[in-house]
Amino acid sequence: MARDKGTHWVITANRTDDGAPVYVGASDAWTLSLAESRTTVDDDEKDALLAAAATQERVVCDPYAFRVVLGGNGTAQATTARERIRGTGPTTPLRRDDAPTPTPS
Amino acid sequence: MYNYEPQDQRIVEERAAQFRGQVQRRLDGSVIENEFKPLRLQNGLYMQLHAYMLRVAIPYGLLNTKQVRRLAHIARKYDRGYAHFTTRQNIQYNWPQLQDVPAILDELAEVQMHAIQTSGNCIRNTTSDHLAGVAQDELEDPRPYCELIRQWSTFHPEFAFLPRKFKIAVTGAPAHDRAAIRFHDIGVRIVDNAAGERGFEVWVGGGLGRTPHIAKICREYVAYADLLSYLEAIMRVYNRQGRRDNKYKARIKILVNAMGIEAFAAAVDAEWAEIKDSALKLERSEIDRIRVQFAAPEYAPAGDDNLAGLLLGSNRELAHFVRNNLRPHKVPGYTAVMVSLKPKGRPPGDVSDTQLEALADIADTFSQGELVVTHGQNLVLPNVRKQDVAAVHAKLSEWELGTPNIGHLTDSICCPGLDFCNLANARSIPLAMEINERFDAIDYLEDLGPISLKISGCINACGHHHVGDIGILGIDKLGVEAYQLLLGGSPGDDASIGSIVGQAFDADKIVDAVQTVLDVYLANRSSADERFRDTYRRIGKAPFKKALYADH
Amino acid sequence: MQIIKDRGIVQDTWKHVEDGDPIPAQGDITVSLARWLDDKATLTAHADLIGVRLAPEDEASALTGDLDKLALVAVQFPKFTDGRGYTTARLLRERMGYRGELRAIGYVLRDQIFYLHRVGFNAFELAAGKSLTDALEGFGDFTVTYQGANPP
Numbered sequence: 088m089a090r091d092k093g094t095h096w097v098i099t100a101n102r103t104d105d106g107a108p109v110y111v112g113a114s115d116a117w118t119l120s121l122a123e124s125r126t127t128v129d130d131d132e133k134d135a136l137l138a139a140a141a142t143q144e145r146v147v148c149d150p151y152a153f154r155v156v157l158g159g160n161g162t163a164q165a166t167t168a169r170e171r172i173r174g175t176g177p178t179t180p181l182r183r184d185d186a187p188t189p190t191p192s
Numbered sequence: 193m194y195n196y197e198p199q200d201q202r203i204v205e206e207r208a209a210q211f212r213g214q215v216q217r218r219l220d221g222s223v224i225e226n227e228f229k230p231l232r233l234q235n236g237l238y239m240q241l242h243a244y245m246l247r248v249a250i251p252y253g254l255l256n257t258k259q260v261r262r263l264a265h266i267a268r269k270y271d272r273g274y275a276h277f278t279t280r281q282n283i284q285y286n287w288p289q290l291q292d293v294p295a296i297l298d299e300l301a302e303v304q305m306h307a308i309q310t311s312g313n314c315i316r317n318t319t320s321d322h323l324a325g326v327a328q329d330e331l332e333d334p335r336p337y338c339e340l341i342r343q344w345s346t347f348h349p350e351f352a353f354l355p356r357k358f359k360i361a362v363t364g365a366p367a368h369d370r371a372a373i374r375f376h377d378i379g380v381r382i383v384d385n386a387a388g389e390r391g392f393e394v395w396v397g398g399g400l401g402r403t404p405h406i407a408k409i410c411r412e413y414v415a416y417a418d419l420l421s422y423l424e425a426i427m428r429v430y431n432r433q434g435r436r437d438n439k440y441k442a443r444i445k446i447l448v449n450a451m452g453i454e455a456f457a458a459a460v461d462a463e464w465a466e467i468k469d470s471a472l473k474l475e476r477s478e479i480d481r482i483r484v485q486f487a488a489p490e491y492a493p494a495g496d497d498n499l500a501g502l503l504l505g506s507n508r509e510l511a512h513f514v515r516n517n518l519r520p521h522k523v524p525g526y527t528a529v530m531v532s533l534k535p536k537g538r539p540p541g542d543v544s545d546t547q548l549e550a551l552a553d554i555a556d557t558f559s560q561g562e563l564v565v566t567h568g569q570n571l572v573l574p575n576v577r578k579q580d581v582a583a584v585h586a587k588l589s590e591w592e593l594g595t596p597n598i599g600h601l602t603d604s605i606c607c608p609g610l611d612f613c614n615l616a617n618a619r620s621i622p623l624a625m626e627i628n629e630r631f632d633a634i635d636y637l638e639d640l641g642p643i644s645l646k647i648s649g650c651i652n653a654c655g656h657h658h659v660g661d662i663g664i665l666g667i668d669k670l671g672v673e674a675y676q677l678l679l680g681g682s683p684g685d686d687a688s689i690g691s692i693v694g695q696a697f698d699a700d701k702i703v704d705a706v707q708t709v710l711d712v713y714l715a716n717r718s719s720a721d722e723r724f725r726d727t728y729r730r731i732g733k734a735p736f737k738k739a740l741y742a743d744h
Numbered sequence: 745m746q747i748i749k750d751r752g753i754v755q756d757t758w759k760h761v762e763d764g765d766p767i768p769a770q771g772d773i774t775v776s777l778a779r780w781l782d783d784k785a786t787l788t789a790h791a792d793l794i795g796v797r798l799a800p801e802d803e804a805s806a807l808t809g810d811l812d813k814l815a816l817v818a819v820q821f822p823k824f825t826d827g828r829g830y831t832t833a834r835l836l837r838e839r840m841g842y843r844g845e846l847r848a849i850g851y852v853l854r855d856q857i858f859y860l861h862r863v864g865f866n867a868f869e870l871a872a873g874k875s876l877t878d879a880l881e882g883f884g885d886f887t888v889t890y891q892g893a894n895p896p
Binding site (some may be wrong): 092101103104105106107108144145148149166167168169172173176177178179180181182183185 | 218219221224225239240241242243244272273274287289290291537538539542544545546547592610611612616617618619621622625668670671672673
């Protein structure tokens with residue numbers, strides 16, 4: 088596991104239905120956006136959120152906590168390549184754009 | 193290829209139904225995720241960085257066009273319109289939804305396909321030579337034995353919870369192993385023994401990953417009839433004695449090393465003696481039943497080919513394609529055409545649904561309706577008349593499938609890496625793409641000659657970085673991606689494990705490092721014909737190290 | 745407690761006696777392999793039926809010559825991912841000819857029932873909280889197999 092240099096905890100998991108990375112957000116609802124995640128410096132609060140997440144298996148799988156730093160506007164920012172990519176998606180092209188179907192020569 | 197009998201068909205259908213039930217119970221809570229995880233893994237369903245990933249089995253890499261079209265349809269209907277071919281001849285979808293997977297398995301079952309045991313601590317897909325059945329240097333077609341192993345290992349009730357995953361590979365070309373058998377848990381070579389009897393030489397304990405090992409010969413000769421009982425004996429010893437205390441020490445290679453090959457082979461022999469004459473003994477009729485399904489197709493007479501002319505012709509792309517992408521075929525007038533999935537600007541090994549449809553059409557027209565996946569993440573049209581090569585090239589080129597770089601630097605093996613994989617430490621695909629971008633001049637690539645570049649995003653080595661001429665291993669340096677460079681690996685008969693040259697390179701320096709390696713090779717090779725591997729073995733690591741770390 | 749035996753739900757009549765605990769005067773009991781090897785004479789004299797529990801690391805061959813004295817062999821699966829017990833069961837049935845009750849205990853789930861049955865288990869103590877009726881469905885997961893018929 089990467090050693091991150093963060094200052095605040097965020098709880099994350101993968102959505103059971105489609106595997107999308109989600110984060111515990113305001114009022115404990117899950118959000119797809121790391122920037123909207125709820126951050127805490129309190130270890131007990133982190134543990135409580137993690138425990139709560141573990142009871143929601145219909146919604147999420149394998150919750151864990153990781154550390155972030157707060158950006159200029161106070162929102163969470165990843166400190167590792169892994170969580171950055173996890174938050175923003177693959178950095179590579181996915182399906183090639185097809186040219187119009189070629190006519191047989 | 194093997195056509196399912198009713199019992200084969202029923203097995204895959206019942207498996208799909210079983211998984212449908214398991215998904216329902218996961219969603220209604222009667223099965224917790226920790227209980228569900230091994231079940232979904234045994235159906236090839238991973239949880240990755242952004243989504244689930246479904247790995248569909250392609251036994252020994254062989255596909256018919258009906259299957260290819262179904263794979264295209266699945267990409268379109270259930271995924272994002274594309275798929276990825278793996279280093280074990282399988283195919284992966286990166287974006288399936290959990291509740292669609294049972295339907296995907298049903299649709300696969302309709303075309304005699306499945307995702308059985310493509311993950312989990314069980315016996316995985318048995319892989320083979322991508323030129324099986326057509327290679328000129330083949331002693332005997334290994335595919336019937338791969339199919340026998342597949343059936344024996346599928347839902348084997350005793351070996352569903354092994355200490356760790358288990359991978360078997362078979363080659364029928366003892367003089368030129370294209371299946372990397374020396375780097376598998378069990379590797380099988382078809383051989384003629386000293387008495388001239390045909391059978392199997394069985395190797396054990398090879399592997400890559402954290403601790404690469406070259407396999408050792410467990411038994412020099414196993415008769416046809418004894419293949420499955422001998423493999424079963426190995427599995428039983430491993431199941432009982434493989435380590436279960438540490439995930440990173442649980443592969444059979446660790447056990448073989450700890451016991452020593454003599455003691456290990458003796459333990460296998462002791463077990464084998466008990467079961468050699470059991471129901472596992474292969475009757476001639478059973479072997480023939482399978483063999484006949486791989487009988488050579490009707491080869492229409494091939495006219496004169498004009499390959500020599502094409503090499504000199506005005507279509508330079510075609511000339512390079514003829515030079516680099518064809519492989520010798522046992523039938524005169526025929527050739528095996530390698531289809532590169534490593535074009536510039538695309539992730540290596542990826543293919544879109546429309547490309548798959550085009551490949552099916554091309555295979556139907558020009559290659560007897562079959563396609564083979566290579567463990568190098570490319571494809572083969574195995575039965576093409578030489579006189580059709582120009583037409584095939586033209587069709588492939590319409591779909592970005594005609595890149596003439598097979599066996600050259602830009603034909604790299606590359607794992608999904610940190611863009612996709614939960615296990616990764618660094619990204620691998622952008623690196624492969626950058627290298628393709630930088631080194632795309634075909635004349636330069638041909639001058640470099642055969643070079644294998646293999647890129648892994650983590651120590652698990654799915655990109656085979658230990659066995660490349662040039663290997664790259666992505667690491668995590670305090671949350672930042674960095675890359676180690678290895679040189680001198682080889683997966684074949686001259687098996688060797690690559691050596692790390694020195695300190696890791698930053699992401700913005702690794703491609704320059706590759707350039708430096710190539711420069712050292714070019715400067716030191718004894719002639720234009722001395723390939724990279726031979727130069728490295730002759731001059732050693734030192735000149736490369738010196739050039740790479742000159743400033744340090 | 746209820747268990748599955750011979751594809752039906754039955755009341756369990758056995759007590760698993762832990763090492764160090766006294767052997768009750770009556771009732772069908774199992775003991776650990778270590779205790780069995782240590783104390784065969786006393787245990788064989790037990791008024792009711794005796795059985796042995798095999799841990800994953802215990803070898804089936806340790807019971808060579810004793811199987812006719814045992815009415816039950818229980819094989820433990822502390823983690824359902826530890827597959828050593830599957831080999832143990834096959835060896836007991838196919839190599840050593842054991843015909844008594846062969847029971848899977850520990851973290852036993854409905855989804856392992858089919859394979860467990862195939863290697864020779866005919867009785868199952870399910871993991872806590874798991875439905876036995878549900879588990880019975882597991883026997884029907886497949887109607888055909890590649891590796892020959894079920895053991896008797």
